[in-house]
Amino acid sequence: MENELIPSGLKINRPEPILGEVELVSFVKETAIQDAIQALFSGRYVLIEEFYSNGLELLKELQHFLKKKHPNETFLEQREFRAEYRKLSNLILIEIRAHQLNVKKAPLIGWLEKLYPETPDFLLSFPQIQGLNSAWQWYCNGVVIPGIRDKVHPYYGVYFPTRFEHIHLFDNWLKHYQGHKKTAIDVGIGSGILSFLMVKHGFQKSFGTDVNPNAIVGLKEAMDGTKLARKIEIDYGHLFGKWEKQTELIVFNPPWLPASYDLGRLDEAIYYNEKLFPDFFEEAKNRLLPEGRVVLLFSNLGQITHLTKDHPIANELLHGGRFELDKCFKKAVKDASTKTKRNLHWRSTEVVELWVLKLK
Numbered sequence: 001m002e003n004e005l006i007p008s009g010l011k012i013n014r015p016e017p018i019l020g021e022v023e024l025v026s027f028v029k030e031t032a033i034q035d036a037i038q039a040l041f042s043g044r045y046v047l048i049e050e051f052y053s054n055g056l057e058l059l060k061e062l063q064h065f066l067k068k069k070h071p072n073e074t075f076l077e078q079r080e081f082r083a084e085y086r087k088l089s090n091l092i093l094i095e096i097r098a099h100q101l102n103v104k105k106a107p108l109i110g111w112l113e114k115l116y117p118e119t120p121d122f123l124l125s126f127p128q129i130q131g132l133n134s135a136w137q138w139y140c141n142g143v144v145i146p147g148i149r150d151k152v153h154p155y156y157g158v159y160f161p162t163r164f165e166h167i168h169l170f171d172n173w174l175k176h177y178q179g180h181k182k183t184a185i186d187v188g189i190g191s192g193i194l195s196f197l198m199v200k201h202g203f204q205k206s207f208g209t210d211v212n213p214n215a216i217v218g219l220k221e222a223m224d225g226t227k228l229a230r231k232i233e234i235d236y237g238h239l240f241g242k243w244e245k246q247t248e249l250i251v252f253n254p255p256w257l258p259a260s261y262d263l264g265r266l267d268e269a270i271y272y273n274e275k276l277f278p279d280f281f282e283e284a285k286n287r288l289l290p291e292g293r294v295v296l297l298f299s300n301l302g303q304i305t306h307l308t309k310d311h312p313i314a315n316e317l318l319h320g321g322r323f324e325l326d327k328c329f330k331k332a333v334k335d336a337s338t339k340t341k342r343n344l345h346w347r348s349t350e351v352v353e354l355w356v357l358k359l360k
């Protein structure tokens, strides 16, 4: 089935469906949990067949079992625990029939139709379904973003902010911005938040890009039939994509953490590789009008979590020879909620930053 909101050739990110014949061990209410766990350990798939909650119970028991197996709190044991849990929990499957979960008392997950228009019947793992379910809740309920009138409904697999200090910084900076407001480029547009703010503050046009196809598809869908569709144009591409023309403002809220080798899953919304910033600055130099500004949102998260001593923007200013500092604004991040169990003491020293650069 053709989906006109998905530009041709764009392959959306989604959990890979399991199709065709798979050998399965059935799990129903009466199945002994130990037998199911045994089957998982022998590498077999276990299919949840009766109630959705049976899947939740099995996951809980599996976690319990693995906690006993890896009782120590050491970093290594915890990592082994997580790796084994990830591997075994992904052998727990659930069937999708006619785009719906084929078990009783299951949540309705609209992504099953939106992301798999051509495949009504398939299998996914239970953790994947949980991920799709929570993303569907975010999408349906929407997120209130300070400074933006309408709620944002984040598309599956697209970054959206859950803390807003950097958004406040940008909104405030735009309030006092005195330059021209004809065009801007929004590199890594995500759910569109920075562009929405620029349009609110009177920019006539924003040209966005993203390397994540879901961001492009989601934003097209969100803007479809609205006035924003004429103000914000998007391109699926690296850094500046097809936007060649010079502009008065370039904004980029890049990933804030350096990618390191022992990270299992690289997420381009969160981790940057060593080429990202040098390439960005080199291209930005050619796209910026003489009086234009580059605005970057950043944080000291990489430094305070000891992932790096480097600051890619400070590095550019020191060694790049292309830009100089116009202004830098900083805002402390509020302490993490006291309800949070994890040890987030470093939050108290986290600071978000808004850097304004101009050409040398």
Ligand SMILES: C[S@@+](CC[C@H](N)C(=O)[O-])C[C@H]1O[C@@H](n2cnc3c(N)ncnc32)[C@H](O)[C@@H]1O
Residues within 6 Å of the ligand: 159, 160, 161, 187, 188, 189, 190, 191, 192, 193, 194, 209, 210, 211, 212, 215, 237, 238, 239, 240, 253, 254, 255, 256, 268, 269, 270, 276
């Ligand atoms: C931290 S998110 C910011 C999203 C949005 N601008 C915001 O402020 O809410 C970074 C975004 O940049 C995108 N991205 C990462 N590397 C990129 C690249 N090389 N070219 C274009 N976009 C990129 C990611 O997919 C992600 O959507």
